Amino acid sequence: MATMECKIVTLGEGRVGKTSLALKYVKNEFHKDEISTVNANYLTKLVQIPQGSVQLNIWDTAGQERFRAIASNYYRQAKGALIVYDITDRKSFDKVVSWIKELKSQAEKNIVIVVAGNKCDMEKERQINRPEALEFCRKMQIRHFDTSAKSGNGVEEMFMELASQIFEANKGELGQSGRNSRRGKITVEKTKHRENSGKKGGCC
Amino acid sequence: MADSNPDDNECSLCTTQCSNNSICENCKSHVCQNCLVICKTSFSQVLNRDDFNVCTICSSYITTLEDYIIKEHIGWCQLTPRGSKWFRLSGCEKWANNQKLNISHYDLGSLNLEDSDIIYKDVETGRTDPSIFSWEVKETLYRVITPSFIQDIKKVLAAYCIRNTKVGYCQGMNIVTVWLLLFFDHNTAFLMLCFLVEKLLLPDFYNGSKHGNSLNGFYVESTVIAGILEFVIPEVKNCNMPTGEFSDFFSLQHLMQLFVNTVDMESSVFLWEKICEDGSISLIRGIVSLVLISEKAVNKGMHPILILKILNENRIAPQLKETYAKVVPEITDSRVARLRQLAKDLRAKQWMQCEALVVNKLENISNFSKEEIEELQIRFNKLLKDLRSGRSNEKISRRRPTVQLPKHLLNKMEDYQGSMAIGISKDEFLKILSEISPSLAQRGEEIFIKFDEDASGYLDFRELTIAMSVLSKGTFEDKLRIFFDAYDTEHCGYLGTAELNTLIEQILLPLSDSIQNNPESEELRKNIINVHLKMSQLCEESSGKVFFNDFVTGIKSDMLLYSVIGDYIGNDRPQVSRVFNAMNLGTFTEQDFDEHDGRCKMCTLL
Numbered sequence: 007m008a009t010m011e012c013k014i015v016t017l018g019e020g021r022v023g024k025t026s027l028a029l030k031y032v033k034n035e036f037h038k039d040e041i042s043t044v045n046a047n048y049l050t051k052l053v054q055i056p057q058g059s060v061q062l063n064i065w066d067t068a069g070q071e072r073f074r075a076i077a078s079n080y081y082r083q084a085k086g087a088l089i090v091y092d093i094t095d096r097k098s099f100d101k102v103v104s105w106i107k108e109l110k111s112q113a114e115k116n117i118v119i120v121v122a123g124n125k126c127d128m129e130k131e132r133q134i135n136r137p138e139a140l141e142f143c144r145k146m147q148i149r150h151f152d153t154s155a156k157s158g159n160g161v162e163e164m165f166m167e168l169a170s171q172i173f174e175a176n177k178g179e180l181g182q183s184g185r186n187s188r189r190g191k192i193t194v195e196k197t198k199h200r201e202n203s204g205k206k207g208g209c210c
Numbered sequence: 211m212a213d214s215n216p217d218d219n220e221c222s223l224c225t226t227q228c229s230n231n232s233i234c235e236n237c238k239s240h241v242c243q244n245c246l247v248i249c250k251t252s253f254s255q256v257l258n259r260d261d262f263n264v265c266t267i268c269s270s271y272i273t274t275l276e277d278y279i280i281k282e283h284i285g286w287c288q289l290t291p292r293g294s295k296w297f298r299l300s301g302c303e304k305w306a307n308n309q310k311l312n313i314s315h316y317d318l319g320s321l322n323l324e325d326s327d328i329i330y331k332d333v334e335t336g337r338t339d340p341s342i343f344s345w346e347v348k349e350t351l352y353r354v355i356t357p358s359f360i361q362d363i364k365k366v367l368a369a370y371c372i373r374n375t376k377v378g379y380c381q382g383m384n385i386v387t388v389w390l391l392l393f394f395d396h397n398t399a400f401l402m403l404c405f406l407v408e409k410l411l412l413p414d415f416y417n418g419s420k421h422g423n424s425l426n427g428f429y430v431e432s433t434v435i436a437g438i439l440e441f442v443i444p445e446v447k448n449c450n451m452p453t454g455e456f457s458d459f460f461s462l463q464h465l466m467q468l469f470v471n472t473v474d475m476e477s478s479v480f481l482w483e484k485i486c487e488d489g490s491i492s493l494i495r496g497i498v499s500l501v502l503i504s505e506k507a508v509n510k511g512m513h514p515i516l517i518l519k520i521l522n523e524n525r526i527a528p529q530l531k532e533t534y535a536k537v538v539p540e541i542t543d544s545r546v547a548r549l550r551q552l553a554k555d556l557r558a559k560q561w562m563q564c565e566a567l568v569v570n571k572l573e574n575i576s577n578f579s580k581e582e583i584e585e586l587q588i589r590f591n592k593l594l595k596d597l598r599s600g601r602s603n604e605k606i607s608r609r610r611p612t613v614q615l616p617k618h619l620l621n622k623m624e625d626y627q628g629s630m631a632i633g634i635s636k637d638e639f640l641k642i643l644s645e646i647s648p649s650l651a652q653r654g655e656e657i658f659i660k661f662d663e664d665a666s667g668y669l670d671f672r673e674l675t676i677a678m679s680v681l682s683k684g685t686f687e688d689k690l691r692i693f694f695d696a697y698d699t700e701h702c703g704y705l706g707t708a709e710l711n712t713l714i715e716q717i718l719l720p721l722s723d724s725i726q727n728n729p730e731s732e733e734l735r736k737n738i739i740n741v742h743l744k745m746s747q748l749c750e751e752s753s754g755k756v757f758f759n760d761f762v763t764g765i766k767s768d769m770l771l772y773s774v775i776g777d778y779i780g781n782d783r784p785q786v787s788r789v790f791n792a793m794n795l796g797t798f799t800e801q802d803f804d805e806h807d808g809r810c811k812m813c814t815l816l
Contacts, residue, residue: 020381021331038336048515070328070381072417075425079458 009052011061012172015081017105018090019098020069023124026155027090028064031165036156053169057177060169062086078112086118086172088164093123093152094131099139106146118171120149122164127154221245223265234265241265249273275475282479284392287362292479293393300486302405309700313365313400319372319704319757325379329367334360338384343471351388363387366400370407372757373703375691376660377407380416382466389470389478406468408701411490412550413665426557426664431490432461433553434546435497442498442540445509459514464497472518473500476527484534495541499533500526558633558670572672576679583675589790590671593634633668639677646681649778652716653696660695687762689779694758704755714745717778740770 016024025040025047032049047066052059065084067077081087089105091098102121109117121143123134136152143150149167153160219227221242228242248261249269264272283290289297297303321329332338338360340351356362366387371378386406390399407416412427436457439446446456464472469481484492501508503526504517572583634642636658644651661677662669669677680688697713698705705713718738725734748764749756756764765771 020328021335021337037342040337040342048513068381072380072425075429076458076462079455 009059009061010173010176011063012085012176013063013065013083014086014088014168014172015065015067015077015084016088016090017067017077017081017109018069019092019095019101020071022069022090022092022095022098023155024069024088024090025066027088027122027124027153027161028066030155030158031161032064034158036158038156051165053166055166055170055173057170057173060173062165062169074108078108081109081113081117084113084117085176086120086168087113088120088122088168090122090124091134092125093134093139094125094128096133099123099134102142106148116175118168118175120151120164120168120171122151122153122160124153124155126152126159127156223267232263234268235262239265278476286356287391287395287399289395289398290393293398296393296482296486297398297402299483300402300405300410302402302409305405305409306401309702311401311404311702313369313397315702315704315755316369316372318752318755320759321368321371322375322378322759325371325375326368328381329364329371329379329384332379332381332384333363333367338363338388343385343388351392362391362396365396366391366403369400370403373404374408375703375758377416380466382468383416385467385471389468389482410485411493414663417663426554428461428465429557430550430553430664431465431493432458433556434549435461435494437549437553438494438498438541439501443501443505443508445505445511446501456514459518460497460501463518464500465493468493469496473521473530474525474527476525477530480527480531480534491541491543491546494546495534495537496530498537498541499530502533502537503529554664554666557664558666558668572675576675577683578675578679585790586675586678587671590634590674633666633670634674635668636662639669639674643681646678647779649716650681650693650696653693656696656699657692660692686776690762690765690775691758693775693779694761704752704757705761707749707754710745710749710756714742717741717775720778721774737770737774741774744768744771 016028018024026036028047028049029035029037029040032051049064049066050061051064052061065080067073067080087105087109089102089109091102093099106119109119121139123136123139126132140150149171151160151164151167153164155161219229219231220240221228221231221244222239223241223245226242226244231240231242232246233239234241234246245266246263247266247269249264249272250261283292336342340359343351351359363384367379367383370383383403387399387403390402393399394402412430414425415427415431417425417427439457439460468485469478472478473481481492481496484496488495500521501517504512504521507517507520572578573580576583578586636655639658639661640651640654643654643657650657657677658669659665661673663673680692684692694705697709697716699709700706718741721734721738721741725731725738728734744764748760751764752760765775
């Protein structure tokens with residue numbers, strides 16, 4: 007069975023646990039104080055799903071507001087996006103909307119988005135109700151997961167779901183070369199999509 | 211049942227089984243008593259410890275590193291000889307003296323919530339902890355770490371955020387600050403940080419202005435690096451990603467942290483010396499040298515992250531010095547200056563070209579609606595078209611670079627070419643400003659500089675939209691900020707007594723005018739005296755340094771000041787239509803009429 011290779015980006019506010027989630031999933035490592043990601047890290051993992059296998063290339067991007075300009079470089083050609091917020095931080099949840107908006111208007115048309123409410127091991131300090139988050143994602147037609155990079159809760163399931171959704175969305179392209187374009191930075195912005203109404207992605 | 215974990219009993223160095231293993235205090239590995247040594251360090255005073263139990267391997271590292279640290283005069287929060295050399299060499303000393311800068315000036319100011327939140331996240335929650343730094347810096351920091359470690363870093367960063375709210379805190383600065391504190395005391399470290407961000411690096415390098423997020427300076431540098439890399443090592447094209455992305459990995463990692471924590475200590479010291487000597491061009495030379503060192507790996511098509519990892523883990527200083535010397539004649543000031551100009555034009559062009567993107571982004575960061583932005587864009591393009599044909603050819607050709615580039619690089623760069631005048635010049639902006647807000651036009655130059663984030667001398671569409679958005683639809687605070695900054699002539703983040711006096715005189719002008727027409731009015735006279743009184747009271751309370759936060763609170767808490775200043779900056783008038791009108795050609799025809807042989811330059815188009 008053919009292996010599908012796809013690029014996934016992690017997005018979200020600073021210090022919500024993007025790097026930690028990716029590391030936990032790929033290497034099963036957890037560090038309490040991960041250094042802030044300034045450059046984009048790059049991790050890969052091969053996932054077996056019933057339909058086939060998918061190689062996830064996870065591009066871990068920096069989260070601070072002002073790196074958003076740079077992040078748009080990274081989500082070019084991404085097949086999947088993982089938007090992370092911190093359940094103990096209301097502000098990080100509020101930012102999820104703008105990330106979704108940005109992705110839908112500027113990323114690939116059929117990009118698969120999932121939202122992760124991270125740090126669910128810190129239930130006591132929770133600021134965002136689960137029903138609220140679920141309702142929000144249902145409206146956006148995006149899958150929501152409760153995750154904890156510390157305990158590993160929900161991490162595996164989330165990436166599996168992401169992988170299978172991406173497989174579904176892209177199986178038509180399987181066999182064709184996925185990386186044909188080699189554009190320089192220069193021409194990048196011209197190719198951005200003007201507006202995108204395609205609402206792909208799963209639902210709850 | 212006895213717990214038997216073989217790892218606990220096996221010495222990680224000599225792999226013998228031993229029942230009472232100890233843990234190396236440095237690398238945390240389990241070692242047997244034979245492999246454990248007591249290491250005495252010369253930093254025992256700082257650490258309040260005389261000795262450490264470490265494994266033999268760590269002990270030899272520590273000894274060599276200690277030699278190096280002593281040789282290189284590294285300390286913590288003290289001005290080391292190397293530090294003072296850099297301070298002088300970079301020109302920071304002279305600059306700081308002229309500016310009369312001191313960290314203590316910023317003790318009074320208060321940190322805004324956003325900055326303090328992100329500094330807290332990055333510094334206090336362990337992200338600046340030495341244990342997660344790359345090996346050598348970590349070792350150094352362990353030796354010099356003091357109980358006030360976090361406070362020391364915070365002090366410098368907070369002072370900077372108060373000084374320059376436009377830049378504030380940017381991830382990566384924490385690491386740069388740690389590095390500075392290894393060579394400088396608090397004050398000099400702060401001065402160096404100011405100098406770096408405001409003078410040495412390109413304008414807008416770490417930009418995080420509330421409305422911008424443009425990182426223009428950073429983009430310019432990384433575009434230049436991308437161009438040069440593709441020229442020096444054509445093989446970068448063979449790796450599985452567009453060139454822009456390949457160089458992004460290098461430029462992001464190194465540029466944002468300025469080589470600290472990305473290469474070994476000796477190399478960092480070397481590169482920093484070059485930065486102080488030659489300025490920001492060394493960033494480009496340094497990164498190109500680093501890629502050249504890894505040329506073999508690049509040829510093999512290795513992923514840049516892996517290449518960076520190899521660079522990070524090895525001592526590359528001797529190779530680096532050699533390669534750096536080789537690239538210096540290749541990467542010259544004039545060549546880089548030219549490439550930077552191209553990159554700058556390109557960046558502005560990018561904003562122009564992708565209209566959908568611009569409108570989308572601007573909708574998020576400005577106070578305009580989508581329709582208003584589109585309207586503004588139509589007017590901007592029209593205005594620009596007219597200006598282009600009206601502007602003298604000399605002006606446009608000046609923006610075209612004149613230095614000859616190698617042919618192949620030229621080809622690569624041809625996409626960059628052809629950018630004409632891409633924005634509104636200062637004079638043109640002043641005309642628009644005098645239409646929208648005549649009172650602010652008094653300080654038009656300062657305001658222009660504030661909005662010209664990349665210091666290109668022109669406002670591109672993004673910059674103009676942000677400017678117009680703040681001026682017409684901005685909140686009272688937004689406008690007050692512009693007003694405040696326009697009078698902060700020394701750009702130090704606060705108003706001194708003299709600056710405040712100029713400001714008072716300006717805002718009282720309308721009142722003084724009406725008193726001349728109406729000399730009898732006791733109320734007006736009283737008002738003027740009151741404004742003077744209250745302002746000097748504000749000044750006294752802040753011991754001669756009025757920071758923006760105090761300024762806002764002071765004004766808002768007083769009805770008289772609020773109404774006088776509100777009137778002055780046009781607080782309550784929604785002026786979107788005025789913005790559009792000001793963008794009309796009518797604004798320009800009047801004044802431009804005489805300059806062109808009696809013919810309006812706009813009319814030549816018709």
